[in-house]
Amino acid sequence: MELDLVVRRVEWKPCWRIIPTRLPRINVYGRIASADDFAALDAVEQLTNERARMHAGGSYGKNVARDCGAEIILAPFAHPNPNGSRYSDGSYGVLYAARTLATSIGETRYHRERFLRYTDEPEMFLPMRAFKLDADGKFHDLRGHRRALPAVYSATSYAASQPLGKRLHERGSHGLAYDSVRHDGGQCVAAFEPAPFSRCRVGRELLYLWNGDSITDVLFLSRGAGA
Template sequence: FCHPAPAGSRFNSSDRGAWYAGFELQTSQAEIVYHRQLWLRETAWEEEDSADYLDYLADFRADFHDLRATTEFAECLSPTSYAASQALAGQLLELGSAGIVYPSVRRARGTCLACFRPVLVTNVQDSRTPPTIRRA
Protein backbone atom coordinates (compact mmCIF):
# COMPACT_ATOMS: atom_id res chain seq x y z
CA PHE A 1 0.00 0.00 0.00
CA CYS A 2 2.80 2.41 0.88
CA HIS A 3 5.31 1.54 -1.84
CA PRO A 4 3.53 1.13 -5.19
CA ALA A 5 5.51 0.44 -8.36
CA PRO A 6 6.52 3.63 -10.21
CA ALA A 7 4.04 2.86 -13.02
CA GLY A 8 1.47 1.31 -10.70
CA SER A 9 0.13 -2.21 -11.16
CA ARG A 10 -3.02 -3.69 -12.65
CA PHE A 11 -5.48 -2.19 -10.15
CA ASN A 12 -3.48 0.59 -8.52
CA SER A 13 -1.69 3.73 -9.61
CA SER A 14 1.73 4.97 -8.60
CA ASP A 15 0.04 7.02 -5.85
CA ARG A 16 -1.36 4.15 -3.81
CA GLY A 17 -0.61 0.43 -3.70
CA ALA A 18 -2.86 -2.59 -3.22
CA TRP A 19 -2.49 -6.04 -1.67
CA TYR A 20 -2.42 -8.59 -4.48
CA ALA A 21 -3.12 -12.25 -3.88
CA GLY A 22 -3.72 -15.38 -5.89
CA PHE A 23 -6.41 -17.76 -4.72
CA GLU A 24 -4.10 -20.63 -5.68
CA LEU A 25 -0.36 -20.92 -5.00
CA GLN A 26 0.30 -21.65 -8.68
CA THR A 27 -1.50 -18.44 -9.65
CA SER A 28 0.60 -16.38 -7.24
CA GLN A 29 3.74 -17.98 -8.63
CA ALA A 30 2.70 -17.32 -12.25
CA GLU A 31 2.06 -13.66 -11.45
CA ILE A 32 5.42 -13.31 -9.67
CA VAL A 33 7.31 -15.06 -12.48
CA TYR A 34 5.82 -12.73 -15.08
CA HIS A 35 6.66 -9.57 -13.17
CA ARG A 36 10.16 -10.76 -12.22
CA GLN A 37 10.94 -11.62 -15.85
CA LEU A 38 9.59 -8.25 -16.97
CA TRP A 39 11.83 -6.48 -14.46
CA LEU A 40 14.85 -8.50 -15.61
CA ARG A 41 14.18 -7.54 -19.25
CA GLU A 42 13.60 -3.87 -18.42
CA THR A 43 16.86 -3.65 -16.50
CA ALA A 44 18.79 -5.64 -19.15
CA TRP A 45 19.87 -8.08 -16.43
CA GLU A 46 22.16 -10.69 -18.00
CA GLU A 47 23.57 -12.57 -15.03
CA GLU A 48 22.00 -15.65 -13.49
CA ASP A 49 19.17 -14.61 -11.21
CA SER A 50 17.60 -16.33 -8.25
CA ALA A 51 14.97 -14.87 -5.96
CA ASP A 52 13.31 -16.30 -2.89
CA TYR A 53 9.74 -15.30 -2.11
CA LEU A 54 7.57 -15.87 0.93
CA ASP A 55 4.07 -17.20 0.44
CA TYR A 56 1.56 -15.59 2.78
CA LEU A 57 -1.99 -16.58 3.60
CA ALA A 58 -4.45 -13.86 4.60
CA ASP A 59 -8.14 -13.46 5.34
CA PHE A 60 -10.37 -10.86 3.69
CA ARG A 61 -13.82 -10.15 5.12
CA ALA A 62 -15.52 -7.74 2.75
CA ASP A 63 -17.55 -7.55 -0.42
CA PHE A 64 -15.28 -7.23 -3.44
CA HIS A 65 -16.22 -6.26 -6.98
CA ASP A 66 -16.05 -9.45 -9.05
CA LEU A 67 -14.92 -9.39 -12.69
CA ARG A 68 -14.91 -13.16 -13.20
CA ALA A 69 -18.42 -13.63 -14.58
CA THR A 70 -18.55 -10.67 -16.96
CA THR A 71 -16.91 -9.58 -20.19
CA GLU A 72 -17.90 -5.95 -19.59
CA PHE A 73 -14.45 -5.15 -18.19
CA ALA A 74 -12.35 -7.27 -20.57
CA GLU A 75 -10.06 -4.31 -21.31
CA CYS A 76 -9.09 -4.37 -17.61
CA LEU A 77 -7.52 -7.78 -18.17
CA SER A 78 -5.10 -6.75 -20.91
CA PRO A 79 -1.82 -8.66 -20.68
CA THR A 80 0.18 -5.53 -21.57
CA SER A 81 -1.71 -2.37 -20.57
CA TYR A 82 -2.96 -1.32 -17.16
CA ALA A 83 -4.63 1.91 -18.33
CA ALA A 84 -8.24 0.65 -18.20
CA SER A 85 -7.77 -1.37 -15.01
CA GLN A 86 -6.12 1.54 -13.18
CA ALA A 87 -8.94 3.85 -14.26
CA LEU A 88 -11.56 1.38 -12.99
CA ALA A 89 -9.69 0.92 -9.71
CA GLY A 90 -9.51 4.68 -9.21
CA GLN A 91 -13.27 5.01 -9.69
CA LEU A 92 -14.02 2.10 -7.35
CA LEU A 93 -11.62 3.39 -4.71
CA GLU A 94 -13.40 6.76 -4.71
CA LEU A 95 -16.71 4.92 -4.21
CA GLY A 96 -15.32 3.13 -1.14
CA SER A 97 -14.73 -0.27 -2.75
CA ALA A 98 -12.83 -2.94 -0.83
CA GLY A 99 -11.16 -4.18 -4.01
CA ILE A 100 -11.55 -6.50 -6.99
CA VAL A 101 -11.60 -10.25 -7.60
CA TYR A 102 -10.56 -11.05 -11.16
CA PRO A 103 -9.34 -13.85 -13.42
CA SER A 104 -5.57 -14.12 -13.54
CA VAL A 105 -4.05 -12.85 -16.75
CA ARG A 106 -0.93 -14.95 -16.17
CA ARG A 107 -2.50 -18.35 -15.38
CA ALA A 108 -5.54 -19.84 -17.10
CA ARG A 109 -8.33 -20.61 -14.63
CA GLY A 110 -6.48 -18.82 -11.84
CA THR A 111 -8.12 -16.19 -9.66
CA CYS A 112 -6.59 -13.05 -8.17
CA LEU A 113 -7.63 -10.42 -5.68
CA ALA A 114 -6.57 -6.80 -5.36
CA CYS A 115 -7.48 -5.37 -1.95
CA PHE A 116 -7.61 -1.56 -1.74
CA ARG A 117 -7.91 -1.23 2.04
CA PRO A 118 -5.08 -2.27 4.41
CA VAL A 119 -7.50 -2.77 7.32
CA LEU A 120 -9.22 -5.59 5.38
CA VAL A 121 -6.07 -7.73 5.18
CA THR A 122 -6.23 -9.82 8.35
CA ASN A 123 -4.76 -12.94 9.89
CA VAL A 124 -1.63 -12.79 7.72
CA GLN A 125 0.46 -15.94 8.11
CA ASP A 126 3.55 -17.43 6.50
CA SER A 127 2.35 -20.53 4.69
CA ARG A 128 5.78 -22.16 4.94
CA THR A 129 5.86 -22.85 1.19
CA PRO A 130 9.46 -22.34 0.02
CA PRO A 131 9.04 -21.24 -3.62
CA THR A 132 12.18 -20.25 -5.48
CA ILE A 133 12.07 -18.65 -8.90
CA ARG A 134 15.07 -18.96 -11.16
CA ARG A 135 15.70 -17.29 -14.47
CA ALA A 136 15.46 -19.85 -17.26
Protein backbone atom coordinates (compact mmCIF):
# COMPACT_ATOMS: atom_id res chain seq x y z
CA MET A 1 0.00 0.00 0.00
CA GLU A 2 2.82 2.44 0.76
CA LEU A 3 3.91 2.38 -2.90
CA ASP A 4 0.63 4.11 -3.76
CA LEU A 5 0.98 6.81 -1.14
CA VAL A 6 1.16 10.31 -2.55
CA VAL A 7 4.05 12.54 -1.51
CA ARG A 8 2.72 15.97 -0.59
CA ARG A 9 4.23 19.18 0.66
CA VAL A 10 3.35 19.95 4.27
CA GLU A 11 3.75 23.57 5.30
CA TRP A 12 2.69 24.25 8.87
CA LYS A 13 3.87 27.52 10.34
CA PRO A 14 3.78 26.72 13.13
CA CYS A 15 3.45 23.13 14.23
CA TRP A 16 3.88 21.94 17.81
CA ARG A 17 6.09 19.54 19.74
CA ILE A 18 5.78 18.96 23.51
CA ILE A 19 8.55 17.47 25.64
CA PRO A 20 9.09 17.04 29.40
CA THR A 21 10.93 19.81 31.19
CA ARG A 22 11.70 20.88 34.74
CA LEU A 23 10.40 23.84 36.70
CA PRO A 24 11.98 25.86 38.11
CA ARG A 25 14.89 25.66 35.70
CA ILE A 26 18.09 24.47 37.36
CA ASN A 27 21.71 25.07 36.39
CA VAL A 28 23.24 21.65 37.04
CA TYR A 29 26.72 23.17 37.31
CA GLY A 30 25.63 25.32 40.25
CA ARG A 31 25.93 22.38 42.63
CA ILE A 32 29.47 21.45 41.72
CA ALA A 33 31.32 24.57 40.57
CA SER A 34 31.51 28.34 40.80
CA ALA A 35 30.00 30.59 38.15
CA ASP A 36 33.51 31.36 36.86
CA ASP A 37 33.87 27.75 35.71
CA PHE A 38 30.51 27.40 33.93
CA ALA A 39 31.85 28.30 30.48
CA ALA A 40 34.69 25.76 30.69
CA LEU A 41 32.35 23.03 31.95
CA ASP A 42 29.91 23.77 29.16
CA ALA A 43 32.69 23.48 26.58
CA VAL A 44 33.67 20.06 27.95
CA GLU A 45 30.05 18.89 27.92
CA GLN A 46 29.68 19.92 24.28
CA LEU A 47 32.47 17.52 23.29
CA THR A 48 30.23 14.52 24.04
CA ASN A 49 26.86 16.12 23.28
CA GLU A 50 25.62 14.43 20.11
CA ARG A 51 23.05 17.14 19.43
CA ALA A 52 25.72 19.83 19.67
CA ARG A 53 28.02 17.90 17.34
CA MET A 54 25.22 17.51 14.79
CA HIS A 55 24.50 21.21 15.05
CA ALA A 56 28.13 22.20 14.64
CA GLY A 57 28.57 19.87 11.69
CA GLY A 58 25.58 21.29 9.87
CA SER A 59 24.95 17.89 8.31
CA TYR A 60 21.17 18.19 8.48
CA GLY A 61 20.52 21.24 6.35
CA LYS A 62 20.94 25.00 6.48
CA ASN A 63 17.61 25.67 8.23
CA VAL A 64 18.58 23.56 11.23
CA ALA A 65 22.20 24.69 11.36
CA ARG A 66 21.18 28.35 11.61
CA ASP A 67 18.34 27.87 14.05
CA CYS A 68 18.76 28.80 17.71
CA GLY A 69 16.44 25.91 18.67
CA ALA A 70 18.41 23.40 16.62
CA GLU A 71 19.20 21.11 19.55
CA ILE A 72 15.47 20.57 20.18
CA ILE A 73 15.02 19.64 16.53
CA LEU A 74 18.07 17.37 16.49
CA ALA A 75 17.38 15.62 19.80
CA PRO A 76 15.20 12.74 18.51
CA PHE A 77 17.81 11.92 15.88
CA ALA A 78 20.78 12.15 18.24
CA HIS A 79 19.00 10.01 20.83
CA PRO A 80 16.51 7.64 19.14
CA ASN A 81 14.00 5.98 21.42
CA PRO A 82 15.38 2.41 21.76
CA ASN A 83 11.86 1.12 22.44
CA GLY A 84 10.66 2.44 19.11
CA SER A 85 7.58 4.50 18.31
CA ARG A 86 4.68 4.44 15.86
CA TYR A 87 6.88 4.69 12.76
CA SER A 88 10.27 3.49 14.05
CA ASP A 89 11.53 0.21 15.44
CA GLY A 90 14.12 2.12 17.48
CA SER A 91 16.97 1.81 14.98
CA TYR A 92 16.54 5.40 13.73
CA GLY A 93 15.15 8.63 15.11
CA VAL A 94 11.84 10.29 14.29
CA LEU A 95 10.63 13.78 15.12
CA TYR A 96 6.90 13.84 15.79
CA ALA A 97 5.02 17.13 15.61
CA ALA A 98 1.36 18.11 15.47
CA ARG A 99 -0.42 20.74 13.45
CA THR A 100 -2.08 22.27 16.52
CA LEU A 101 -1.29 22.59 20.20
CA ALA A 102 -4.48 20.68 21.08
CA THR A 103 -3.37 17.69 19.00
CA SER A 104 0.12 17.76 20.50
CA ILE A 105 -1.42 17.74 23.98
CA GLY A 106 -3.66 14.82 23.05
CA GLU A 107 -0.73 12.79 21.74
CA THR A 108 1.66 13.48 24.62
CA ARG A 109 -1.04 13.10 27.25
CA TYR A 110 -1.67 9.54 26.10
CA HIS A 111 2.00 8.59 26.03
CA ARG A 112 2.75 10.17 29.42
CA GLU A 113 -0.18 8.28 30.94
CA ARG A 114 1.02 5.03 29.44
CA PHE A 115 4.54 5.49 30.83
CA LEU A 116 3.37 6.54 34.30
CA ARG A 117 1.00 3.59 34.58
CA TYR A 118 3.75 1.21 33.52
CA THR A 119 6.12 2.56 36.17
CA ASP A 120 3.32 2.80 38.77
CA GLU A 121 4.05 6.43 39.61
CA PRO A 122 2.21 8.20 42.47
CA GLU A 123 0.35 11.48 42.10
CA MET A 124 2.51 14.24 40.66
CA PHE A 125 2.71 17.35 38.53
CA LEU A 126 4.48 16.95 35.17
CA PRO A 127 6.08 20.13 33.79
CA MET A 128 5.98 20.09 29.99
CA ARG A 129 7.24 22.57 27.42
CA ALA A 130 5.45 23.16 24.12
CA PHE A 131 7.69 24.27 21.28
CA LYS A 132 6.54 25.94 18.10
CA LEU A 133 8.38 24.92 14.93
CA ASP A 134 7.96 25.84 11.30
CA ALA A 135 7.56 22.76 9.11
CA ASP A 136 8.04 22.78 5.35
CA GLY A 137 8.78 19.48 3.64
CA LYS A 138 7.51 16.66 1.46
CA PHE A 139 6.00 13.67 3.24
CA HIS A 140 4.30 10.43 2.27
CA ASP A 141 0.67 11.25 2.98
CA LEU A 142 -1.35 8.79 5.07
CA ARG A 143 -4.10 11.29 5.82
CA GLY A 144 -7.53 10.08 4.82
CA HIS A 145 -6.41 6.41 4.69
CA ARG A 146 -7.52 5.39 8.17
CA ARG A 147 -10.23 3.02 6.92
CA ALA A 148 -7.95 1.52 4.28
CA LEU A 149 -5.09 1.03 6.77
CA PRO A 150 -6.72 0.15 10.11
CA ALA A 151 -3.69 -1.81 11.34
CA VAL A 152 -1.34 1.11 10.65
CA TYR A 153 -3.70 3.37 12.57
CA SER A 154 -4.14 0.96 15.48
CA ALA A 155 -4.48 2.73 18.81
CA THR A 156 -2.73 -0.05 20.72
CA SER A 157 -0.27 -1.78 18.37
CA TYR A 158 2.64 -0.68 16.19
CA ALA A 159 2.94 -4.09 14.51
CA ALA A 160 1.93 -2.66 11.13
CA SER A 161 3.04 0.96 11.42
CA GLN A 162 6.67 0.25 12.38
CA PRO A 163 7.40 -1.95 9.32
CA LEU A 164 5.75 0.65 7.09
CA GLY A 165 7.87 3.40 8.59
CA LYS A 166 11.04 1.35 8.28
CA ARG A 167 10.41 0.54 4.61
CA LEU A 168 9.79 4.17 3.77
CA HIS A 169 12.83 5.26 5.80
CA GLU A 170 15.05 2.78 3.96
CA ARG A 171 13.76 4.09 0.62
CA GLY A 172 14.76 7.64 1.44
CA SER A 173 11.40 9.04 2.50
CA HIS A 174 11.48 12.29 4.46
CA GLY A 175 8.66 11.00 6.67
CA LEU A 176 4.90 10.70 6.89
CA ALA A 177 1.92 12.98 7.38
CA TYR A 178 -0.93 11.21 9.14
CA ASP A 179 -4.17 11.66 11.04
CA SER A 180 -3.75 11.79 14.80
CA VAL A 181 -4.76 8.63 16.62
CA ARG A 182 -5.17 10.47 19.95
CA HIS A 183 -7.04 13.63 18.90
CA ASP A 184 -10.02 13.45 16.54
CA GLY A 185 -9.52 15.66 13.52
CA GLY A 186 -5.88 16.33 14.34
CA GLN A 187 -2.93 15.91 12.01
CA CYS A 188 0.69 14.99 12.69
CA VAL A 189 3.98 14.48 10.92
CA ALA A 190 6.62 11.88 11.62
CA ALA A 191 9.87 13.18 10.11
CA PHE A 192 12.82 10.90 9.40
CA GLU A 193 15.21 13.86 9.21
CA PRO A 194 15.32 17.33 10.79
CA ALA A 195 15.69 19.32 7.55
CA PRO A 196 11.96 20.22 7.21
CA PHE A 197 11.98 22.12 10.52
CA SER A 198 13.20 25.57 11.48
CA ARG A 199 12.47 28.45 13.87
CA CYS A 200 12.06 26.33 16.98
CA ARG A 201 10.96 28.49 19.91
CA VAL A 202 9.12 28.06 23.19
CA GLY A 203 5.37 28.40 22.76
CA ARG A 204 3.85 27.50 26.13
CA GLU A 205 4.79 26.13 29.53
CA LEU A 206 2.35 23.42 30.62
CA LEU A 207 1.65 21.35 33.70
CA TYR A 208 0.06 17.89 33.40
CA LEU A 209 -1.77 16.71 36.53
CA TRP A 210 -1.30 12.96 37.15
CA ASN A 211 -3.55 11.43 39.85
CA GLY A 212 -1.93 7.99 39.93
CA ASP A 213 -4.19 6.61 37.21
CA SER A 214 -4.64 9.28 34.55
CA ILE A 215 -3.78 12.84 33.62
CA THR A 216 -6.85 14.68 34.82
CA ASP A 217 -6.02 18.19 33.66
CA VAL A 218 -3.55 20.29 31.70
CA LEU A 219 -2.67 23.73 33.04
CA PHE A 220 -1.30 26.51 30.85
CA LEU A 221 1.36 28.32 32.88
CA SER A 222 2.74 30.90 30.46
CA ARG A 223 3.33 31.91 26.88
CA GLY A 224 6.83 31.67 25.46
CA ALA A 225 8.67 34.65 24.07
CA GLY A 226 8.04 33.42 20.53
CA ALA A 227 4.36 32.56 21.01
